[in-house]
Amino acid sequence: MQPAAHLRLVSDRAAGDASGIKLSGVSKTYRTRDGDVPSLRPLDFHINDGEFFVVVGPSGCGKSTLLKLISGLLPPTTGEILVEGEKVTTPHGNVGIVFQNALLLPWRNILNNVMLPIDMKRLPRQEYLDRAKSLLKLVGLEGFEKKLPWQLSGGMQQRASICRALVHDPRIMLMDEPFGALDALTRERMNVELMRIQRETKKTVLLITHSIPEAVFLADRVLVMTERPGAVAAIYDVPLPRPRSLDVMADPVFTELVQRIRKHFFSQGSLD
Amino acid sequence: MQPAAHLRLVSDRAAGDASGIKLSGVSKTYRTRDGDVPSLRPLDFHINDGEFFVVVGPSGCGKSTLLKLISGLLPPTTGEILVEGEKVTTPHGNVGIVFQNALLLPWRNILNNVMLPIDMKRLPRQEYLDRAKSLLKLVGLEGFEKKLPWQLSGGMQQRASICRALVHDPRIMLMDEPFGALDALTRERMNVELMRIQRETKKTVLLITHSIPEAVFLADRVLVMTERPGAVAAIYDVPLPRPRSLDVMADPVFTELVQRIRKHFFSQGSLD
Amino acid sequence: MAELKPQSALSKMLNAAWVRPFLFLVCIVVVWDLSIRLFRIPAYQIPSPLDVVAVLRTEWPELLRQSWPTTYATVCGFLLSALFGIPVAMLIAGSKTVESYVYPLLVFSQSVPKIAIAPLFVVWFGFGIIPKVISAFLLGFFPVVVSAVQGFKSVDPDMVDLARAMQGSRFQVFRAVNLPHALPAIFSGLKVSVTLAVVGAVVGEFVGSNSGIGYVMQRSIGTFDLPTMFAALVILALLGVILFWIVDRIEKLIIPWHVSQREDVIFAS
Amino acid sequence: MAELKPQSALSKMLNAAWVRPFLFLVCIVVVWDLSIRLFRIPAYQIPSPLDVVAVLRTEWPELLRQSWPTTYATVCGFLLSALFGIPVAMLIAGSKTVESYVYPLLVFSQSVPKIAIAPLFVVWFGFGIIPKVISAFLLGFFPVVVSAVQGFKSVDPDMVDLARAMQGSRFQVFRAVNLPHALPAIFSGLKVSVTLAVVGAVVGEFVGSNSGIGYVMQRSIGTFDLPTMFAALVILALLGVILFWIVDRIEKLIIPWHVSQREDVIFAS
Amino acid sequence: DKVVLMLNWYVYGEHAPFYYGKAKGIYAAEGIDLEIQEGRGSAATTQAVAAKTADFGYVDVPTMMRAAIKGAPVVATGVLLQTSPMSAMGFVDKNIRKPEDIKGKTVAITPADSMTQIWPLFLKKTGLKESDFQTVAGDGQTKLNAVINGQADLLLGYVMDQSMKIKDATGKDVYPIKFADYGINMVSSGIIANADYVKANADLVRRFMSATTKAVEAAEKEPRAAAQSILDANPKGGKIDTLTQGFELTIPLYRTAETKSKRPFQVTDQNMTETVNLLVEYGGLDAKAKDNPKAFYTNDYLPKSGS
């Protein structure tokens, strides 16, 4: 219960003022019928506008909870969250979310699932249809537009849900393990694509992942969380130049950072 | 449609006769309202008794389909599958399955979800209760026995579903990306545990994964599949001695094999 | 949504699944006939099926003519149930307050036998179509509401969150997530509703109408003309089956994505 | 399953959610009274609520005594509906063949107004409790079947596969997966069923019985005693509400895991 | 003028005069375009007349009185059945011909219908006790079924109504023990109209009653033809024999000893007062009805006797 004990703040980036996402003293405790489940200890950090921010942490430490808090779907138990200067109480702003499970609506075919944000935001359907189709093509789902979700493999569903989060070209992306069900090649390809999109459109991205190399490869900063109830173990700047290609993985800065982050996991774990 | 074109059979292990799992000419085409979806080209291979067999392949290539065929949940379109000499037509024998999504029953708490196979097989509940609890402890879910599935994080649900597949100590394990939602540390720990269990109980294990290092680390043999519709691209023997510790990952044999398998993905992919 | 080729599928269904119940019906008639002979049930209790069939044949034009008003009232009442029931269920599912206020009152109104209050409709609305429609509506309304509420409430909260996170308005979220999710439940409510609407229309005709199958029935009860009465019952039952079947077809068209309709694709246990 | 502390929760519910409808009821009575005054609805059409309340007060012991047989018949009929309805639904959901044979026949039997055939029950079963129970059962049966079939059929095929893969027998798979999955739908059917069972019992009493609320009602229709008749209607409605509420409570106890019961835990939209 | 007459029930023999009058053009001769609607019980028809859904009703006058005392604006403009058709009836072969025969038997009744209300008086007049026999209750249909199927030996019913239905169903004759034979004098069916309507359309009412009187007189003479007119208007209305017999059984009820020589509808004040008194005592009629029995009926619109 002493969050400070784990905290090793390595980041030296200056916190912006009203832009980006700012968490102050945000904690979350789920109230269940048989007692409270503390999921997040008070968190304070800032995600800058246009930043690629990656969160890693042990399973069950509260990453998905954090994402739901920032998206305004869950109210924090304590503290407050500011997104672009406004306090978050309900779902807000121009956000695209990839949930941990694909969550495709079974009554919509893949194309219509991808078009869901357009329908919800009452944007002109025609304009976005082509974008949706080209996104599907980008993730290798060409020809599956008319299929129903259950006719797709796990990885294909996950890719469709990524398209859905991107289709309305949101300013902020919140992604919860979006590449978990993808094979190595597809995953790397998607990483590269995501990085390109982020760079070109200057999106603010919060990405949760279990792959430390992926985290370092994509991130401007990496947040490492402690075990449940999650707290900030450390925030690392990734001092790799952009644009990055897959070759940076051989860069000693890269491998050293990966090693350092790995150590967090293996030092705090009670490995038998 | 010429499966042979991709086939590079490196394995030299002798195929057993009536034991293990034997596929001959097994293919699968899903029939949907808008046309057929070929998912597997005819497959022929053999999994020996007590072997740790790992399948890797691009997303959507038919790995989950293969697992459902072997478990008897889906009938193959052509060919036949023999498990321990018996033709598979319905779910059979002493099998534990981990599905790609955790598939916990929402009306059972975690402990009762893990106990499901015991209830289904009408085994004495009392005897297995302790085993279930110790398995849950093993995967780090102690204290969550009475929680309902939706109160768990994605990774925790996946761990519970692994316990469920192990609780009745089956002779054959079929696992579809069981560690996809786990962080690096938990994943490695689970790998080690699974390997130990397999070695001690001489289970036949078929495991699907997207992590090539994981595949090589765990496997006796690795089956690499081609893109959809899936066929056998290659089967590799893993000539690493057992018991293996995480240190084998530094072994040149290991790294070389990982590289070789990676090449399959990157050569067949149409990377832009 | 997935495209359908209903043409051949439909005709196949008709051949396969809908001939069988009629075969079974023939069996029922035989059993009916036999048990009348066996237990010596007198003709003034239950008429022999042959007599009923005879009436059905000779009186066919009259019966057909009389079944139009009943059908009309049933369909109107049923459509009204659907039209009001679903929005009411939306309100109930959408708000705890509405639920605690309105639901008990619905139940309250529902447990009152319509046959007891139907005479009031006649006093107010005369002997036309309206009392029948109201009676059909009142009977058909409740099942739709209860089923739809259950359907609306069973939706996966994660899916609602998904749509909420896209800043969909409450109504849009409802239409995109809760409504489609609830459709199977709503249709089960509609199926109960449509058969009850038949009963409701007939009860309406019992108490206040000079046309329709209910009128034929009541009059044949009065003159102790049991074969005609049973013929009327048969027609009512047929009406119910046909309307039920239509609702079932519409369900199949509207929710082709639902698991209960996958049988043709995956291997069912 | 998750443990419950029903004691305080229950009393809180009673205070919060169940006082409100009664408040609303008071409103309804006021509206009733006002509209009678406003539209000058004469007392021979609808009695004033005060008269009805007066009857309820003075006749209370008699009405209470008469409501026992009705309650008893309703509960028996309802339990029978549940007892037969769920297995029948299992059979229908489990087999296409059974479905195509049995379902249309159920519908067939359902579209027949009970009031028309109830006299036959009296002929066969006398003037006792049995015809009432049968009438309640026949009305309550169908909604349970339809809802349960929908519930059974809506189950995620992957979950069924999961249980099948563990070599569960067909029945075990059913009990472990389909049945719990269908429970919310079944309960929605039971809720419709229980209110219809009240109507069924009363119809049974109308047709032939020496006791019960239906008997009271028929007597008061004969003597043009509208206040008593409306008092009887009020009692029926209350009976319906109470039984509905009991079913609702049981539902909450049996399916604490269902999404519709999560409100106390997650933030609902 | 267009006039709607609502009957008390689905058409049966008792209604023959109206159809006969219509068929014979008696109403047309008075300038009345008559439409006959079937009803669903006297109470419903009374309410319909009170609500002006129908202009005239043919209903049980005691039932009308109960509604009128509660404020329904209805009045009887002519009482047709001046003798009560009530009776207890059973199959002839059961040999129940006197009140004493009822002892030890089972009687089927409909709770609180007009006969059941007067039943205690009948018992009193004949010296029977409730404990002398058993009672089963049910609606009209059940009552018939009970007797037909032997669950009851007798039922309380109207001589011209239930007896015919039983005969239709079983082909067996029934024997009615008439209440009227045991000193119970009560009027039964009559023509009623809305009080306001009567005031506003005095001439029309007069013409209507005049035509109806003539129609009844004509029908009395030709029962079979009258019954046939029902079938002509209403092919599904029943069987000719049944209708004829039912109507023939109705005719004797048109007059009491005092009105034997008079034209139909000429009810005596004494008869009505007696009826009201009986109803107050046994029929749950409000006691204030006794104050002014004349409020319930009027003979003012009837054609002068003998004309």
Ligand SMILES: Nc1ncnc2c1ncn2[C@@H]1O[C@H](COP(=O)(O)OP(=O)(O)OP(=O)(O)O)[C@@H](O)[C@H]1O
């Ligand atoms: N709805 C809920 N009710 C109660 N407890 C919950 C709920 N959701 C999550 N939790 C608890 O909160 C903790 C954090 O859950 P969360 O889903 O945020 O973890 P996570 O970091 O995303 O894990 P993973 O990597 O496995 O997905 C877990 O211990 C879980 O048991």
Ligand SMILES: Nc1ncnc2c1ncn2[C@@H]1O[C@H](COP(=O)(O)OP(=O)(O)OP(=O)(O)O)[C@@H](O)[C@H]1O
């Ligand atoms: N029920 C189904 N109906 C129709 N097509 C299906 C069905 N299930 C799977 N498919 C198709 O079969 C192919 C293989 O699916 P499968 O789930 O076996 O892939 P996978 O190898 O497990 O992929 P992943 O790694 O993404 O889970 C996919 O192209 C998918 O679209």
Ligand SMILES: [Mg+2]
């Ligand atoms: Mg998570």
Ligand SMILES: [Mg+2]
């Ligand atoms: Mg898969």
